[in-house]
Amino acid sequence: MGLEEAIESGKFIVTAEICPPKGTDISVFLSEAALLQAIVDAVNVTDCPRAMVRMSPLVLSSKLIKMNIDTIMHLTCRDRNRIAIQSDLLAAHALGIRNILAMSGDFTTMGDHPYAKPVFDLDSVQMLQVINKMNRGFDLMDNPLEGATSLCAGAVVNPGARPLGFTRIKFQKKIAAGARFIQTQAVYDTDLFNEFMDEFKSVNIPVIAGIIPLRSAKSAGFMIENIPGVKIPQTTVNRMESASEPITEGLKIAAETIERIRENCQGVHIMPIGKHEHTKRLLEMCSLL
Amino acid sequence: MIVTRSKSIEEILDQLDPIADLKICVVGCSLCAGKLKTGGEPEVKNMISQLQDNRMDVIDGVVLKHACSIESWESLIKEQPVISDAEVLLVMSCGIGVSLLGRICDKIVIPALDTVSLGAALNDEILLEMCSMCGQCTVGFFSGLCPKSGCPKSQLNGPCGGSNDGECEVRERKCIWTRIYEVMEAKNMLPVLNKILAPTEYNRGL
Known part of the structure; x- marks a missing residue:
């Protein structure tokens, strides 16, 4: 089932994320996709995450479409002005890509090209508006398109961000701007997540919670240090530190997290550190397969 | 300055x-x-x-x-x-x-x-990124504070996902959106923040 059908059906949505390669060898990317094909509704393809140069998600999303895997293509505002964004959206439609995750993007100085010019001509709310305008057959300046897009736009939110004040406002703006689904930053603190979701009970688009199974105590430390807005409770870090089989412990923690939030959200988005070798096992552990 | x-x-x-x-x-x-x-x-x-x-x-x-x-x-x-x-x-x-x-x-x-940077001198303190000369001033929606220059990602509609505990993920300072929220709240202007601002019209004054 593709993402749009999954949204329509109201089922509990499962998505997973793959990062394009840094280089021209796409064999690992394709084998990861093949692992996910039968177990998720759609595969996210990231757009130079952490501002590291990698292959364009446009090309790899198109490869997945050819493999009959529905994709959610990430598109950031970091590297493209409004002309390039619209051009890429038209190209995405032509390649059969139907789901776009609109996001600001990690800042340039975090990546491997710290002196790159940050673009940020549009912000994520404005990108969502552009997508919806193109779906109606017009570009940003109201010029008619020869053929409208039919893209399902999604947005991201960090339910762990505090204070909630402006996060709440921006979330509402994204919905008003036409977001049809939400994917979140990795959730570890389920109380923070549930508190956030309680605020948005009336929201009628699916919120798909981000899950990153920890691999070691060190990976928890890395995430806390390097991934903005990720909050991992000390008890979780302690469990990872004392675990004899840290990978299994990380999967258990992820499965428990899913159990504790599943009543409050409409899906989960698995984005492991490294490969998807354990994603199937995780989904089985929480009866999502 | x-x-x-x-x-x-x-x-x-x-x-x-x-x-x-x-x-x-x-x-x-x-x-x-x-x-x-x-x-x-x-x-x-x-x-x-x-x-x-x-x-x-x-x-x-x-x-x-x-x-x-x-x-x-x-x-x-x-x-x-x-x-x-x-x-x-x-x-x-x-x-x-x-x-x-x-x-x-x-x-x-x-x-x-x-x-x-276009900055300001406040007593002995030099404040950076006070204006980016974008050519379309929108600070009227933020009681004078400028998110286009104060936010490294030039966001116009609220903080990015990296705003963490009120701090900017890029620069070592308070997230401009935290500052804007506090100022607007203190001035009873919070509802103004719900407005979706359109993309900046660059070059219109040149």
């Missing part, structure tokens, strides 16, 4: 390398660069001695009142006659002063500073 930073002596010498045998006059600016201690009298003197240590032919140094606002090249020479004897002006002002001198004189003009 235009905020400048000193280039390294290596970068300055690299620029001077093709013209290393020409006579240099170091030109400071007492306005922003003087206040920021990047182009005032002490910095000009220091630059002269560094250039001399590197066997450059420095004839003198002068500090202009404001390198960004000059009546004419003739009036400048009248005020600072030593400049006319130089073949190269090494300018310790912001990029505007450098560009203006480059435009009005027949000397070779080389910058000694990098121009990094």
